[in-house]
Amino acid sequence: MDIIIAVPSATLNGGLNDQMDARFGRCHSFTIVTLKNKEIIEVKVTPNPAYEELGGAGVLASQAVHNSGATEVIVGSLGPNAINSLNSLKIKAYHVSSNNLSVKEAIDLYLDGKLEILESANVVKHHGGM
Numbered sequence: 555m556d557i558i559i560a561v562p563s564a565t566l567n568g569g570l571n572d573q574m575d576a577r578f579g580r581c582h583s584f585t586i587v588t589l590k591n592k593e594i595i596e597v598k599v600t601p602n603p604a605y606e607e608l609g610g611a612g613v614l615a616s617q618a619v620h621n622s623g624a625t626e627v628i629v630g631s632l633g634p635n636a637i638n639s640l641n642s643l644k645i646k647a648y649h650v651s652s653n654n655l656s657v658k659e660a661i662d663l664y665l666d667g668k669l670e671i672l673e674s675a676n677v678v679k680h681h682g683g684m
Contacts, residue, residue: 556595559664560584560624561657562615568599570658574650576630579604579611585657586622592665598622612636616643628660634675647672 562581564573575581581602588596600622604614612632616639619627626646630653640647648669650660663669 555590557589557626558622558624559587559589559626559628559661560619560622561587561628561660562602562630563599563657566599566601568657570594570597570656570661572657574628574630574653574655574657574660576653578627578629578632578636579607579615581605581615584615584619584622584624586624587657587661589661589665594661610635613639616640616645619643619645628664628669629672631677632672632675633677637672637675649676 562575562578563583563585564575566582568583568585582605583599583601586598587594602615603618604611607614612635616636620643628648628650632647649672650669
């Protein structure tokens, strides 16, 4: 069974070598990684429509992840609206604590079973700003 994971990416180009963005709702793009038998079989990049939104970025970003087909995300920071939205869409959130990882390094931590499922927000609700 294929697993599709979205990773917030720091640039519009995204990709495995891009730096992971700790900000879920305000990242530039999502790198969408499809895994089969613990092997990467496809990598796509989708822009984050919430990047410059004044409010509701977490909810809008969650919808973009859902629309990409991803059923899991790897995140650094996740606010209450984003985690609630992801939960309602049945998307599992995995937490990575380092801010200096490439998308590929985050995927490797996932594959090694070193990431914990994030059950609730790990940052407070905030509005706007980048």
